[in-house]
Amino acid sequence: MVVLCYFYIMNPKKNISKLIADIRPPCQPIAIPEETAWEQTRAELAAELPPPPPKIKFQQKTLRKTIPYLKITFAALALTTGIYAAAVIDFKETAIKSFSVVYQEAHKIKAALIKFKPDEIISSLKLTELEIKSVKEKAEVIGLPEASSLLGNFISKLKPVRGTIENLSIASERARTIAENLNSILKSSSSLITNNRGQELIKILKQISSDLTLLGNLGPEFKNQVTSLSSLTPELSSLSGLLEKNYIPLSLNIYRTRDFLDGLIALLEYPGDKHILLIFQNQTEMRPAGGFIGSYGDLTINRGNLKDVKVDDIYNADRQLNLKLIPPLELRGITKTWGARDANWFFDFPTSARKVTELLEQADLHYLNGIRFDGAIAINTKVLGTLIDSAGPIRLANYNLTLNRQNFLQELQYEVEAGRDKKPGQNPKKILSALTPLLLEKLNNLSETQKDVLVEKIKNHFLEKDIMIYFKDFDLQNFVENLGVAGEVAHLPRNFSGDYLAIVNSNIAAGKTDAFIDQKIKLQSQISAEGKIINDLVISRMHNGQNEKDWWYKVNNKNYLKILVPEKSKLAYVQGNDPPPAVNAADYSSYEYDADLQAVEKTAVFIDKFKTQVEREFGKVSFGTWSNTPAGKTKNLKISYENGVKLSVRSGMPYEFIFEKQSGSDSMLDYSVTAPPGYHWKESGKEIFEYSTKELKTREIIKLTLTNS
Numbered sequence: 001m002v003v004l005c006y007f008y009i010m011n012p013k014k015n016i017s018k019l020i021a022d023i024r025p026p027c028q029p030i031a032i033p034e035e036t037a038w039e040q041t042r043a044e045l046a047a048e049l050p051p052p053p054p055k056i057k058f059q060q061k062t063l064r065k066t067i068p069y070l071k072i073t074f075a076a077l078a079l080t081t082g083i084y085a086a087a088v089i090d091f092k093e094t095a096i097k098s099f100s101v102v103y104q105e106a107h108k109i110k111a112a113l114i115k116f117k118p119d120e121i122i123s124s125l126k127l128t129e130l131e132i133k134s135v136k137e138k139a140e141v142i143g144l145p146e147a148s149s150l151l152g153n154f155i156s157k158l159k160p161v162r163g164t165i166e167n168l169s170i171a172s173e174r175a176r177t178i179a180e181n182l183n184s185i186l187k188s189s190s191s192l193i194t195n196n197r198g199q200e201l202i203k204i205l206k207q208i209s210s211d212l213t214l215l216g217n218l219g220p221e222f223k224n225q226v227t228s229l230s231s232l233t234p235e236l237s238s239l240s241g242l243l244e245k246n247y248i249p250l251s252l253n254i255y256r257t258r259d260f261l262d263g264l265i266a267l268l269e270y271p272g273d274k275h276i277l278l279i280f281q282n283q284t285e286m287r288p289a290g291g292f293i294g295s296y297g298d299l300t301i302n303r304g305n306l307k308d309v310k311v312d313d314i315y316n317a318d319r320q321l322n323l324k325l326i327p328p329l330e331l332r333g334i335t336k337t338w339g340a341r342d343a344n345w346f347f348d349f350p351t352s353a354r355k356v357t358e359l360l361e362q363a364d365l366h367y368l369n370g371i372r373f374d375g376a377i378a379i380n381t382k383v384l385g386t387l388i389d390s391a392g393p394i395r396l397a398n399y400n401l402t403l404n405r406q407n408f409l410q411e412l413q414y415e416v417e418a419g420r421d422k423k424p425g426q427n428p429k430k431i432l433s434a435l436t437p438l439l440l441e442k443l444n445n446l447s448e449t450q451k452d453v454l455v456e457k458i459k460n461h462f463l464e465k466d467i468m469i470y471f472k473d474f475d476l477q478n479f480v481e482n483l484g485v486a487g488e489v490a491h492l493p494r495n496f497s498g499d500y501l502a503i504v505n506s507n508i509a510a511g512k513t514d515a516f517i518d519q520k521i522k523l524q525s526q527i528s529a530e531g532k533i534i535n536d537l538v539i540s541r542m543h544n545g546q547n548e549k550d551w552w553y554k555v556n557n558k559n560y561l562k563i564l565v566p567e568k569s570k571l572a573y574v575q576g577n578d579p580p581p582a583v584n585a586a587d588y589s590s591y592e593y594d595a596d597l598q599a600v601e602k603t604a605v606f607i608d609k610f611k612t613q614v615e616r617e618f619g620k621v622s623f624g625t626w627s628n629t630p631a632g633k634t635k636n637l638k639i640s641y642e643n644g645v646k647l648s649v650r651s652g653m654p655y656e657f658i659f660e661k662q663s664g665s666d667s668m669l670d671y672s673v674t675a676p677p678g679y680h681w682k683e684s685g686k687e688i689f690e691y692s693t694k695e696l697k698t699r700e701i702i703k704l705t706l707t708n709s
Contacts, residue, residue: 288344679707
């Protein structure tokens with residue numbers, strides 16, 4: 001059809017040249033001397049030309065002969081054009097249906113990305129690719145590109161279709177390849193790293209980086225193409241709107257991811273040993289960043305392969321730290337010197353990870369061996385429980401123990417606190433060194449189905465802040481922060497319209513009692529007509545360890561509690577807290593003050609009547625106080641405070657509440673906010689909006705809209 005149409009329009013000699021010969025005058029040859037020079041004037045040339053031929057009148061007879069041929073010609077042309085137009089219209093309907101599917105799958109992909117479900121992402125991308133391929137093939141069959149230039153305005157709006165389809169086809173294919181490669185890494189990362197398949201891992205990462213670069217380069221052109229087609233159909237208009245809304249963040253994420261991969265590839269390809277710090281945080285002894293660091297691991301990576309894993313007691317490194325640092329004020333009653341064991345004192349994990357890394361690097365154990373850590377991964381005992389559960393029971397013959405999910409924590413803690421290695425000169429964490437290689441071996445031998453289940457569980461640990469990652473490299477760190485797995489304190493923009501809360505507990509010489517603490521957080525907020533936010537906060541802590549046989553579970557839970565709130569908040573009332581313990585007098589004249597710690601403590605103001613210390617840290621105000629709970633008892637801490645930000649009360653005003661979870665915490669949150677007089681919340685249809693959860697994520701974000709309609 002296309003060929004026929006093209007044949008008629010572009011090659012008229014084949015069809016009507018004889019007819020034209022019948023009605024045109026014969027050609028008169030023009031004789032121009034060969035020696036004619038370019039300098040000859042126009043007049044001279046004109047003089048040499050013969051006079052114009054006389055006008056020839058059509059003879060009736062000739063016209064009668066010509067008209068039937070012309071009718072046939074134009075009838076054929078009209079028929080061909082009509083048939084092609086029908087094909088174009090049919091193509092348009094096909095394209096609309098396909099773009100509708102693409103639009104729907106784009107929404108599914110976005111939802112799957114948020115929930116981190118790679119299999120669903122791949123499934124949607126495959127369906128998208130099939131639809132685009134179908135449209136592309138149909139466009140090629142009807143010769144859409146060639147016809148666009150011939151039929152002009154008739155299909156002018158479809159002219160950009162070819163480029164759009166081509167770019168969309170490339171983009172969907174590369175996106176699917178990226179998703180499949182990422183899924184492959186997720187399911188095989190353990191075996192890729194531990195089975196000397198590092199080069200294979202690097203190759204996959206390079207392919208992903210290359211595909212991301214191509215997607216980034218396609219972006220601007222594709223955006224313009226989809227925008228130009230948006231008037232054809234509501235589906236294309238919606239697709240254009242979706243792309244317009246997400247174009248900038250999507251482009252930023254592509255470039256950030258590519259920069260991350262390039263940095264990671266450089267780290268893995270380094271022609272020597274690279275070290276990653278593995279921080280074990282025990283949430284049964286809570287500390288600001290997640291839990292007391294009793295043990296740590298040194299992961300040695302060489303050209304993408306896991307060369308060695310060493311697990312050690314952190315006290316071993318601290319004993320070899322020739323550095324005298326003043327500890328945080330709240331720790332001075334139990335230690336004179338600050339070490340790596342207590343360096344995760346900051347709720348902001350990047351700061352804590354950097355501090356732990358710096359102190360370990362300065363210990364002779366690592367410093368004399370030239371060991372520097374490029375990054376750190378923190379995990380708590382919940383993650384260890386998941387790994388042991390996935391691997392199945394693990395037999396430790398030397399300890400006459402079989403560990404499973406139900407008993408591993410108590411058995412490991414018993415060995416650390418009172419086991420055979422708890423002797424002078426011995427390493428009480430030696431059992432972890434025995435466990436690690438057996439655990440890795442079992443994880444490598446999991447079936448594909450078991451790996452899928454494990455990946456899903458690990459994803460949930462990231463979402464619940466049980467795993468946090470830190471890198472010294474800026475691009476790597478920037479990526480994990482944007483991914484939401486860096487554990488950094490949320491930054492509130494200057495024009496933030498809402499409220500923020502974080503509850504940070506620190507176990508100070510209280511055994512492992514946090515394993516038996518049930519914590520409930522209840523925040524009631526009231527917005528006044530003037531836009532002031534008045535908060536009443538109740539923190540209930542119940543100690544259920546009274547019936548345990550081991551002493552470290554049933555001692556008094558001595559807890560230093562920090563409440564992080566927006567920067568200009570003012571404390572109004574505190575009840576149910578305890579006075580701070582006496583601080584041992586110590587001579588710190590020869591000690592150094594850590595700069596990060598000093599930056600926080602120099603802002604401290606102690607309010608005697610509230611037995612509370614007010615400080616500024618990470619763009620927030622913190623109210624710090626002691627709340628000690630004996631075994632078998634419940635302690636209620638009540639605090640009232642005013643958020644210093646004054647809201648601009650109006651219908652349509654957005655309001656956002658952010659609750660930031662402490663890693664390792666299992667708190668229950670009850671939140672309610674009352675609208676100003678005369679207003680209600682669009683989301684609840686009531687004056688009060690209420691929210692409750694027992695399964696806290698890294699950040700609970702509640703977005704509301706004020707209305708008076």
